Amino acid sequence: xxxxxxxxxxxxxxxxxxxxxxxxxxxxxxxxxxxxxxxxxxxxxxxxxxxxxxxxxxxxxxxxxxxxxxxxxxxxxxxxxxxxxxxxxxxxxxxxxxxxxxxxxxxxxxxxxxxxxxxxxxxxxxxxxxxxxxxxxxxxxxxxxxxxxxxxxxxxxxxxxxxxxxxxxxxxxxxxxxxxxxxxxxxxxxxxxxxxxxxxxxxxxxxxxxxxxxxxxxxxxxxxxxxxxxxxxxxxxxxxxxxxxx
Amino acid sequence: xxxxxxxxxxxxxxxxxxxxxxxxxxxxxxxxxxxxxxxxxxxxxxxxxxxxxxxxxxxxxxxxxxxxxxxxxxxxxxxxxxxxxxxxxxxxxxxxxxxxxxxxxxxxxxxxxxxxxxxxxxxxxxxxxxxxxxxxxxxxxxxxxxxxxxxxxxxxxxxxxxxxxxxxxxxxxxxxxxxxxxxxxxxxxxxxxxxxxxxxxxxxxxxxxxxxxxxxxxxxxxxxxxxxxxxxxxxxxxxxxxxxxxxxxxxxxxxxxxxxxxxxxxxxxxxxxxxxxxxxxxxxxxxxxxxxxxxxxxxxxxxxxxxxxxxxxxxxxxxxxxxxxxxxxxxxxxxxxxxxxxxxxxxxxxxxxxxxxxxxxxxxxxxxxxxxxxxxxxxxxxxxxxxxxxxxxxxxxxxxxxxxxxxxxxxxxxxxxxxxxxxxxxxxxxxxxxxxxxxxxxxxxxxxxxxxxxxxxxxxxxxxxxxxxxxxxxxxxxxxxxxxxxxxxxxxxxxxxxxxxxxxxxxxxxxxxxxxxxxxxxxxxxxxxxxxxxxxxxxxxxxxxxxxxxxxxxxxxxxxxxxxxxxxxxxxxxxxxxxxxxxxxxxxxxxxxxxxxxxxxxxxxxxxxxxx
Numbered sequence: 001x002x003x004x005x006x007x008x009x010x011x012x013x014x015x016x017x018x019x020x021x022x023x024x025x026x027x028x029x030x031x032x033x034x035x036x037x038x039x040x041x042x043x044x045x046x047x048x049x050x051x052x053x054x055x056x057x058x059x060x061x062x063x064x065x066x067x068x069x070x071x072x073x074x075x076x077x078x079x080x081x082x083x084x085x086x087x088x089x090x091x092x093x094x095x096x097x098x099x100x101x102x103x104x105x106x107x108x109x110x111x112x113x114x115x116x117x118x119x120x121x122x123x124x125x126x127x128x129x130x131x132x133x134x135x136x137x138x139x140x141x142x143x144x145x146x147x148x149x150x151x152x153x154x155x156x157x158x159x160x161x162x163x164x165x166x167x168x169x170x171x172x173x174x175x176x177x178x179x180x181x182x183x184x185x186x187x188x189x190x191x192x193x194x195x196x197x198x199x200x201x202x203x204x205x206x207x208x209x210x211x212x213x214x215x216x217x218x219x220x221x222x223x224x225x226x227x228x229x230x231x232x233x234x235x236x237x238x239x240x241x242x243x244x245x246x
Numbered sequence: 247x248x249x250x251x252x253x254x255x256x257x258x259x260x261x262x263x264x265x266x267x268x269x270x271x272x273x274x275x276x277x278x279x280x281x282x283x284x285x286x287x288x289x290x291x292x293x294x295x296x297x298x299x300x301x302x303x304x305x306x307x308x309x310x311x312x313x314x315x316x317x318x319x320x321x322x323x324x325x326x327x328x329x330x331x332x333x334x335x336x337x338x339x340x341x342x343x344x345x346x347x348x349x350x351x352x353x354x355x356x357x358x359x360x361x362x363x364x365x366x367x368x369x370x371x372x373x374x375x376x377x378x379x380x381x382x383x384x385x386x387x388x389x390x391x392x393x394x395x396x397x398x399x400x401x402x403x404x405x406x407x408x409x410x411x412x413x414x415x416x417x418x419x420x421x422x423x424x425x426x427x428x429x430x431x432x433x434x435x436x437x438x439x440x441x442x443x444x445x446x447x448x449x450x451x452x453x454x455x456x457x458x459x460x461x462x463x464x465x466x467x468x469x470x471x472x473x474x475x476x477x478x479x480x481x482x483x484x485x486x487x488x489x490x491x492x493x494x495x496x497x498x499x500x501x502x503x504x505x506x507x508x509x510x511x512x513x514x515x516x517x518x519x520x521x522x523x524x525x526x527x528x529x530x531x532x533x534x535x536x537x538x539x540x541x542x543x544x545x546x547x548x549x550x551x552x553x554x555x556x557x558x559x560x561x562x563x564x565x566x567x568x569x570x571x572x573x574x575x576x577x578x579x580x581x582x583x584x585x586x587x588x589x590x591x592x593x594x595x596x597x598x599x600x601x602x603x604x605x606x607x608x609x610x611x612x613x614x615x616x617x618x619x620x621x622x623x624x625x626x627x628x629x630x631x632x633x634x635x636x637x638x639x640x641x642x643x644x645x646x647x648x649x650x651x652x653x654x655x656x657x658x659x660x661x662x663x664x665x666x667x668x669x670x671x672x673x674x675x676x677x678x679x680x681x682x683x684x685x686x687x688x689x690x691x692x693x694x695x696x697x698x699x700x701x702x703x704x705x706x707x708x709x710x711x712x713x714x715x716x717x718x719x720x721x722x723x724x725x726x727x728x729x730x731x732x733x734x735x736x737x738x739x740x741x742x743x744x745x746x747x748x749x750x751x752x753x754x755x756x757x758x759x760x761x762x763x764x765x766x767x768x769x770x771x772x773x774x775x776x777x778x779x780x781x782x783x784x785x786x787x788x789x790x791x792x793x794x795x796x797x798x799x800x801x802x803x804x805x806x807x808x809x810x811x812x813x814x815x816x817x818x819x820x821x822x823x824x825x826x827x828x829x830x831x832x833x834x835x836x837x838x839x840x841x842x843x844x845x846x847x848x849x850x851x852x853x854x855x856x857x858x
Contacts, residue, residue: 005383005458005459005460005461005462005463010466010469011469013465013468013469013515013519015515015518015519015522019518019519019521019522020514020515020518022518023514023517023518023521024514026521033556033557033560034557034560034561034563034564035521035522035525035576036521037560037561037564037565037572038564038565039564039565039566052514055514056514057513083465084458084461084462088513091514091515099568099571101571101572101574101575101576102522102572102575102576103468103472103518103519103522103523104472105469105472240515241515242465242468242513242515242516242518242519243461243465243513243515243516244456244460244461244462244464244465244509244513244516245456245458245461245462245465
């Protein structure tokens, strides 16, 4: 008999950001025939993003990776422990290579159907949704390399901290690094004020010798909306990791 | 994939047994959640008894379960101590089909015999036994499969058991500890101890913070429901669609309520998935309720369109471009196979929701009419495979499927039938217009004894909307699963008029059958079978569940030398009425024309002796 429920337990449950934003603004119990579906214009209003942040567990994270190139990260996401590693205190988002129209899981191949790495062939990462999100986050400065994870407290004018995941050879290495990052981010998210969040996370990352960059103070909302719309227009999407654990 | 398999060369008989076994499962699935009466079960049970007799003859000849796993729990009559107490069937070990059929019928009788607690007790013991052997998650999957296979006439049993198990697991450190504490002194090895023993559950307290183990189990339950929703979208025809909708409705509500009971603080992403599943459950409940209440007639392609159009209208209005993809992937309203057809809109969308909610609106009628010719046959109406479960659960007032008109054929005009005219007059409807109005209402109604209070409330609401005296409620009460009934009162049903309409329709359909068959019998007697085939096929479109027509078609095909087509008709006829020795003998004769059928011919002859 297996009592092991805390480790990777099959594919990770995922939900499109659209559904999440709709849920954040939904009234309890009673739905219209069409549920809470809304147009993009309505969905991306500042108040809806704020509701998402309010209803989120404390820290928002955007995991940026190229599914065809950053295979240790892809393997880690597919392996299924991302939800239990991040727990309820960190809401992890990442980009999908295709639009996602309903809750799904990490067995859904369309989410990762980016360019496949072929030895000796250089893959153009400039068209990758995750790359676009990070490029928009850091512009006009040069963006840091993928893979990495952007951590932020909410959608106000605040700093985003981007921790690198480069050079990790296996899904196990990625899991180890991310567990450290999630733990310190969750701690910072619970204790630090909005304005001090980036400082606290940055110091904690530095102590663990985890390479990272800060964006400087900027509108996380503007970044997010611009990036999201760009992805959607290019038939990509942002999805959230669901965790019932922790 | 066949559920039942036989020795090489036994396929002809095994196919009939397999279909009848699946039919029994379908009865259980349809009956679950509709609070059927004992008389409805009594209407169906002789068919299960017939199947048991067939299995008793066929099993010694090698009929067994195949590779499709079917869930089981024990029954009180035919369970040997060497058999596991619960699990999934296999081609190599475990209970025989007859034993599992007995478990299924035993479960129905138990549920209707008294308080639901006994079925709940059986489910809990089965799940605990399987947890001990395989772990809690496989056992929870078994519980969901048992519910989806027609064992649980009351879906709240699933909710109660899953709630208890999640709550219990939340309080302990391992599956083994949970089993041990729940069982107390009950010995899982002893069937006697299991049946008579009482479980220790007072230590289970709900509402505590969710442990990682239970969090993981919750995620698995949600993934399982999402997979079941995807499977339902992939249904291959209306039969499967109707059963899958019922399964979704029976599983989603109870399981989501169980999850909420152990997870009072729900994270936002999880809540978003729960909401999506609740919407699917509400759609499924609405669809199944519409079928039961008969407000839109028997299941048909048109009913699918009517159910989907209001949601399509709202998705289009709110989302704009791309609404189709989202609707198809998020809800279970448009079968994958019918996507191109159902999304092809004839004419312009109306401005008001009311024009798509009303099944009689020109817009709705235009959609159905424009699709009709291209709608694949399996989606037009229920097949004969579901005829008996459908009639026994949803239309027992018709007594049997033999004289039921196909949903896609024109109904007979009953307005001049003496039974209807007399009953209308008794209700004060004497003019032709008043009779027609009463008739329209009665033919879209049900006798009240087969409806629950909530059913009648909903019926009252539907009628009030149709009469324009109640507004269309564009809301779904996710906690209840059915559309909110608003402020309408329960419908006052004219039972005698509804019965008169059913009797008049059966009489007219019977007269039609007799008249048509007399001409066909004449053709067959004159040895002109080829001339009989075309009118028989036309007649079968009107009365698709008539075994008599299948028999005549078999005879006509035999006459033309097409023995394979004749065999198909006899098998259909046997599925509709299996307790006919003559039919089994005819099947044996027809199978003898095919190569390598010695075994199945012998088997068919042996079964024929049961009803010689």
